[in-house]
Amino acid sequence: MKQKIINLLEKNVEGLNREEISALIEIPPKPELGDFAFPCFRLAKTMRKAPQMIAADIKEAIGDVDFLQEISVQGAYLNFFIKKEIFVKTMVEAASAENFGGSNVGEGKTICIDYSSPNVAKNFHVGHLRTTIIGNSLYKIYSKLGYDVKRINHLGDWGTQFGKLIVAYKAWGNEEAVKSDGVGELMKLYVKFHDEAKNNPALDDEARAWFVKMEQGDEEALKIWQWFKDISLIEYKRTYDLLGMDFDYYLGESFYRDKTDDIVDRLTKGNLLTESEGAKIVDLEAYDMAPCLILKNDGSSIYATRDLAAIFYRKETHNFVKCLYVTGQEQKLHFAQVFKVVELLGNEWAKDQLIHIPYGLVSLEGAKLSTRSGNIIYAEDILLEAISKVKEIISEKNPDLADKDETAKKIGVGAVLFNDLYNQRIKDVSFKWEKLLNFDGETGPYVQYTYARCSSILRKLENYDENAAIDYSLITDAESIDLLKEINRFPQVVVDASEKYEPSQIARFAVAVAQTFNKFYNANRINIEDENLKNARVALVKLTRNTIKDAMLLLGIDCPEQM
Numbered sequence: 001m002k003q004k005i006i007n008l009l010e011k012n013v014e015g016l017n018r019e020e021i022s023a024l025i026e027i028p029p030k031p032e033l034g035d036f037a038f039p040c041f042r043l044a045k046t047m048r049k050a051p052q053m054i055a056a057d058i059k060e061a062i063g064d065v066d067f068l069q070e071i072s073v074q075g076a077y078l079n080f081f082i083k084k085e086i087f088v089k090t091m092v093e094a095a096s097a098e099n100f101g102g103s104n105v106g107e108g109k110t111i112c113i114d115y116s117s118p119n120v121a122k123n124f125h126v127g128h129l130r131t132t133i134i135g136n137s138l139y140k141i142y143s144k145l146g147y148d149v150k151r152i153n154h155l156g157d158w159g160t161q162f163g164k165l166i167v168a169y170k171a172w173g174n175e176e177a178v179k180s181d182g183v184g185e186l187m188k189l190y191v192k193f194h195d196e197a198k199n200n201p202a203l204d205d206e207a208r209a210w211f212v213k214m215e216q217g218d219e220e221a222l223k224i225w226q227w228f229k230d231i232s233l234i235e236y237k238r239t240y241d242l243l244g245m246d247f248d249y250y251l252g253e254s255f256y257r258d259k260t261d262d263i264v265d266r267l268t269k270g271n272l273l274t275e276s277e278g279a280k281i282v283d284l285e286a287y288d289m290a291p292c293l294i295l296k297n298d299g300s301s302i303y304a305t306r307d308l309a310a311i312f313y314r315k316e317t318h319n320f321v322k323c324l325y326v327t328g329q330e331q332k333l334h335f336a337q338v339f340k341v342v343e344l345l346g347n348e349w350a351k352d353q354l355i356h357i358p359y360g361l362v363s364l365e366g367a368k369l370s371t372r373s374g375n376i377i378y379a380e381d382i383l384l385e386a387i388s389k390v391k392e393i394i395s396e397k398n399p400d401l402a403d404k405d406e407t408a409k410k411i412g413v414g415a416v417l418f419n420d421l422y423n424q425r426i427k428d429v430s431f432k433w434e435k436l437l438n439f440d441g442e443t444g445p446y447v448q449y450t451y452a453r454c455s456s457i458l459r460k461l462e463n464y465d466e467n468a469a470i471d472y473s474l475i476t477d478a479e480s481i482d483l484l485k486e487i488n489r490f491p492q493v494v495v496d497a498s499e500k501y502e503p504s505q506i507a508r509f510a511v512a513v514a515q516t517f518n519k520f521y522n523a524n525r526i527n528i529e530d531e532n533l534k535n536a537r538v539a540l541v542k543l544t545r546n547t548i549k550d551a552m553l554l555l556g557i558d559c560p561e562q563m
Helices: 002-012 018-024 041-047 051-062 084-095 126-144 160-172 175-181 183-197 202-215 219-243 260-269 303-318 329-344 379-397 404-421 444-459 478-487 490-500 504-523 531-554
Strands: 036-039 068-074 077-082 110-114 148-152 273-276 279-282 292-295 322-326 354-357
Touching (some): 002 018, 002 051, 018 036, 041 051, 051 068, 051 077, 084 478, 084 531, 110 303, 126 148, 126 219, 126 322, 126 379, 126 404, 126 490, 126 531, 148 303, 160 183, 160 219, 175 183, 183 219, 202 219, 219 379, 260 273, 260 292, 279 329, 292 303, 303 322, 303 329, 379 404, 404 444, 444 504, 444 531, 478 504
Parallel strands (some): 110 148, 110 322, 322 354
Antiparallel strands (some): 068 077, 279 292
16 A cells, blocks of 8 residues: 555655655554655755645645545645555455565575674583574575575684693593583683693693694694584584574684685785784774784784685675674674775775674573583573473463473573564663563563464364455454554565664564454454354454464564464
């Protein structure tokens, strides 16, 4: 319907193009103000008339339209009232279309998303959850819009820390202990190294020597390093499996170690490298930034060099239109430096195509989570505890539920994901079990419960003909129209979420649909004798169910059929 309004205005308003008209059209806050509103303030300057007069002139120019009940002038606004039956029919048909909420706007275009990226041989802890959850949701949102999205896990799998770990393993390690406890044992060895090195500085020299061996391709050094990496990936993938996530590429820093010479060559030829205390840097003082370190004084590269190599590799391999980096806001300066260096090398595309997606911290106050060692909280433990708590709730409220374990997993993991994605990503996330597992609040379980309610209604239908024509005049009541209006926001919400890199828009939309449906459900019985009325209302139940499912999938959340 909005497109029809735009068509009318495009023919009768001078000085604004289609995109500008679309951006100005509003949804009035109250039904009595119409279904769509067009403000005329912006036209006052060019037309040299009062906005109220402009609105009246446009109304007269449009005249009578078959799908409009009325056009009214309210101050500087032109308010459009759609004929209810036509409005309902249009909204039902739109929401019933294949890939509703999606589009092909991204067809033939590639977006790379760099997210999760844990440090090898270290715990996949709660801090890694946010980047993983946000990045996965952005992947699904852009895929919905037709983009070819490359999911990249840029593992922290190279650096002097591996020299330390090799020294620790050879001095105090045990193969069986590492096989048994995996990353937990590697972390103990890493901590042991630092404790011992305080009294024995020669250990640091030994560690540097082992890392040099790694960089020179020493067989023993690389074999141990690869083993550490393989063990780490097994544990990380266990967490990804719990989350229902995967990646197209596990290309860590080590993948780019033979590509950093090319970066140094580019910077040298571009006269961008300068020497500072024996190190090689790119001076960014002119851009109010600290220098970007490229080579340390011993000639070795650092992660900024490898990030630069990754950017050029990805651009040449995938020819992306955007490359997103989902990391904490503490890395804002690092990426600003790296992106500026790419730009200074003559790549104007860096300004628009390289984008840092920062997010806030996770607050675990009130979470009461047990830890395996010290203060480190494993992401896997959070997910398993959420699932366990949901199982307790199910045992208490619905002990005969089928597929109890699978349902608990969907609700528990979904609750953690939804809790993260509901608020703007830049805000800190608080972690409280009683809040995120609440079946009545603005939570994942509440939305999932509404989906399960829709599924239950459809299962219990009697004498329902799914091929019967819908009498749209029967669902023109306020609750039905409110529900259809909410559902039909979906395509724009997906676009807004993609443009603002903000999955919270999807999460809030899902809650709004659930709330609006429950108002509709409380006002309208579904499984009734009047078959025409039943068929019409069932159509709304189906649309709600499908829309909630699709919206939640964009957050990485699956909805159970029963709860």
